[in-house]
Amino acid sequence: MKAYRDIATITLDINGEERRVVVRPADTLLRVLREKVGLTGAKPGCENGDCGACTVLLDGLPVKSCLKLALEAVGKKIITIEGLKDTAIQKAFMEEGGFQCGYCTSGFLVNAYALLEKHPSSKSGADREWLESNLCRCTGYEGISRAIDKARDIIKEYK
Amino acid sequence: MxxxxxxxxxxxxxxxxxxxxxxxxxxxxxxxxxxxxxxxxxxxxxxxxxxxxxxxxxxIPETTALEVDGDKLIIGANVTLTELNEQDYFPLLAKVARVVADHTVRNSLTLGGNICGKLPYREAILPLLTADADVVLAGREGRRTEPLEDLFDKRLKLEKGEILVQLIVPKEELKRKSWARRREKHGPVDYPLYHMIGVQKKDQLAVAVSGLCAFPFRSAELEKKVNDSALSAQDRVDKAPDLLPGTIRNDEIGSDDYRQALWQRDLAELLKKMGGAE
Missing domain, CATH: 3.30.43.10 (Uridine Diphospho-n-acetylenolpyruvylglucosamine Reductase, domain 2)
Known part of the structure; x- marks a missing residue:
């Protein structure tokens, strides 16, 4: 049985790199990513599991990192927004104006990336269900929706 | 933090x-x-x-099991609601799991956590109540398997230190004809005003409800009235509120009168759709 009674050094696999960090057992993954590793792309919005600005991938699944202890991520592959550089969805968000102030964008983008991995050909009706996990208070959702459609086109073209 | x-x-x-x-x-x-x-x-x-x-x-590996073993479906308490949504063994459970919280929360939220949580809704328990599931528990004194209905009274009554390990559903319960209605005030990602399911079990309707009272329930008294063929469907619906096991919730999401009126309308629809009406 693994036991963490106090501050501990753990290794996290983040964006394909092993990062050693010192954590309290109570530290959330969001806080460790931002404050210990310096990856500030995942945002603290509500820190209540509602807004989705903190979304990261854990073994490919989008999760809210404000609701995860960092210790739960040991042995799993973590992908943050910083790990999605030059992806089709990033390009599509820029081209379609899928953001305004940008605070929610990293969460939307990470979730949309996972959506496209799981449902590359659309028409499954999954888009709305998946993206209801994220809130945007600026733009409305049209640009974001267009960006996802565009990313699908880019991926199809690339293949 | x-x-x-x-x-x-x-x-x-x-x-x-x-x-x-x-x-x-x-x-x-x-x-x-x-x-x-x-x-x-x-x-x-x-x-x-x-x-x-x-x-x-x-x-603990057995808490993440999701498999058919002979004549029963075994569901580990740490199976996530996303995994339940994506399984084909038990369609009603998949349907109910799909509307709890939102997708990225469901990637973490477990069946055991939903059932044993402090929130009043705990919607994932509804299909397990109507399916007459068993629960497997483990503690210092060993392991026991009990009918869920014997242990669930407003909450799952665990001994101190006891662990909910698995839920076991008889195979014949998995694909029964069913009906479900979840009402929210604002949108799908919201706590429900209530969530009601009805399941046809031979010539009887089994009914379970979350959100209407301060706890989810399946009530023998309510089901008896709902299945009373001596009464008209309207009479059954009219008398149903008197047989609830608790008071109807009255909070910022919805008043008790509003909840009751909607719920009775949906109960009438349930009876009509599932053949329980005259």
């Missing part, structure tokens, strides 16, 4: 988990069993709970 310190344990068996729970309790650490964490992390951040230790049960 959780503004206090706690310890974290990751046992690999129910025996290890129960032993460390006992040890931590003895040491006044106020341990809590931990599944997906969606509720516990939030409550720790808000400091509405302050456990001294969390015992994460996800390292």
């Amino acid at each position: 959780i503004p206090f310190d706690l310890e974290y344990y990751l046992p690999e068996s129910t025996e290890e988990a129960a032993a460390i729970f006992a040890e931590l309790s003895e040491a006044d650490k106020g341990p809590l069993y931990y599944g997906g964490g969606t509720e516990i992390v939030t409550m720790c951040r808000q400091q509405t709970i302050k456990p001294g230790a969390l015992i994460d049960l996800k390292g």
